[in-house]
Amino acid sequence: MRxxxxxxxxxxxxxxxxxxxxxxxxxxxxxxSYLACRFDxxxxxxxxxxxxxxGQPYGGFVTLRQQLWAERxxxxxxxNAGMYHxxxxxxxxxxxxxxxxxxxVTGGGWGNFHLLPNGVFVIQDGIAGVMETKAFVASGLVPxxxxxxxxxxxxxxxxxxxFLADSDSFKIRNGVGVDAEGRVHMVVSRVPVxxxxxxxFFRDRLGCDNALYLDGTISSVFIAESNRMDRLFPMGxxxxxxxxxxx
Numbered sequence: 001m002r003x004x005x006x007x008x009x010x011x012x013x014x015x016x017x018x019x020x021x022x023x024x025x026x027x028x029x030x031x032x033s034y035l036a037c038r039f040d041x042x043x044x045x046x047x048x049x050x051x052x053x054x055g056q057p058y059g060g061f062v063t064l065r066q067q068l069w070a071e072r073x074x075x076x077x078x079x080n081a082g083m084y085h086x087x088x089x090x091x092x093x094x095x096x097x098x099x100x101x102x103x104x105v106t107g108g109g110w111g112n113f114h115l116l117p118n119g120v121f122v123i124q125d126g127i128a129g130v131m132e133t134k135a136f137v138a139s140g141l142v143p144x145x146x147x148x149x150x151x152x153x154x155x156x157x158x159x160x161x162x163f164l165a166d167s168d169s170f171k172i173r174n175g176v177g178v179d180a181e182g183r184v185h186m187v188v189s190r191v192p193v194x195x196x197x198x199x200x201f202f203r204d205r206l207g208c209d210n211a212l213y214l215d216g217t218i219s220s221v222f223i224a225e226s227n228r229m230d231r232l233f234p235m236g237x238x239x240x241x242x243x244x245x246x247x
Contacts (some may be wrong), residue, residue, distance in 0.1 A: 017119070022230040024223060026190070035221065036206065037077060038183050039241055040119055041128040045073075046184060048096055048123070048145040049080055049090075049238045057088035059234045061222040066240050077241040078222040079174055079186055082149040082213055083113045084236025092148030093120055093133075094237055104137050104148055112213065114211050118150025119212045121176050121239075128184045130177060130210035147237050153177070153199035153211040153237075163196040169196060174219035176239065177202040177211030185211075186239065188219045214239075 024037040039046060049064055051057045065075045082092040091113050093104035120136045122129050122143035131139070132152060137223050150217045151160050153175055170192035177185045185206045189198060195213070202211035220230035 024226075027201075027205065029205055031191075032193045032197055032201070034187050034201060035043040035190060036185060036187045037223075038185050038206075040183050041079070041123060042126045044076075044241050045243060046080060046123055046128065046145070047240050047242065048059065049240060050094060050096060050101065050236065053195070056201045057236065058238060059088060059218070060231055060232065061229050061235075061238070064238055064240065065222070068240075072233040072245045073242045074224070074245060075240060075242050076224050077186070079188065079220060079239050080220050080235045081162040081176075081216055081237040081239035083111075084215055088234060090124040090147065091235050092118070092150075093136075093146055093147065095122075095143055097145040098142065098144050100142070100146075102234075104133055106133055106137060112216070114161070115151035115154060117152050117160070118148065119152040119210070120146050120148045121212050124208070127182060128178050129210045130208075130223040133159065147239070149212055149214050153195070153196070153213050154208055155210060155211045157203065158200045161195065163194070163199055165194075165196045167194045167196060171216040171223070172219050173198050173213065173216050174221075175202065175209050175211055176212045177208030180209065188221050 021179040027034050027036050052067050061078050067154040068075050092104050094102045117132045119130055120134050123145040172189050172192055174188035185208055218233040224227050
């Protein structure tokens with residue numbers, strides 16, 4: 001398996017585009033630092049994934065990369081994309097290739113997912129968006145890809161009302177936001193941060209009027225260009241950026 005992955009990585013590197021496609025950079029904001037990656041959904045192919053052709057969960061970047069390679073696609077970037085149960089099934093709404101595999105969850109409950117309002121990240125016809133869950137349900141939108149998580153970080157330019165600037169809860173966090181130009185920002189903190197500071201980073205530094213928290217401790221990233229592949233924790237939904245080999 002190790003030999004196969006080494007060969008796969010070498011072959012994939014032959015098809016990697018320049019950093020213009022995967023604009024990842026280290027950014028500091030006060031005492032915190034972040035890995036922030038920006039993609040244009042009108043140019044880059046952004047997708048969500050849950051399981052392979054036989055329905056088994058991918059569980060991580062290795063198997064997703066293998067499947068995409070079998071489909072003659074190169075995985076450029078990926079990160080975990082929402083909360084999930086022990087069997088790796090999504091807690092909330094999830095859609096893949098225009099088919100909703102799980103309905104939206106609109107009620108309250110325990111944990112970050114239910115720190116309302118939560119939201120849905122969607123891709124439809126090359127346009128990305130982050131919507132508060134009830135607004136998403138009311139819209140009747142059937143996206144090409146969608147994942148629900150929570151809480152919302154930024155809602156129409158305002159930070160989530162439950163976030164505290166002096167909170168003592170510091171964790172590694174990752175999330176996704178969309179700026180005024182429609183670009184998708186995928187971010188993972190390098191150090192433990194508060195919800196408040198993480199949300200403010202999306203709004204004030206990245207210009208995202210709407211952003212969604214994806215998860216905390218399990219936050220994982222794959223970046224082909226820098227040979228980074230986190231694999232400490234199993235994953236449910238995965239957000240990816242890929243390109244066809246023939247391109």
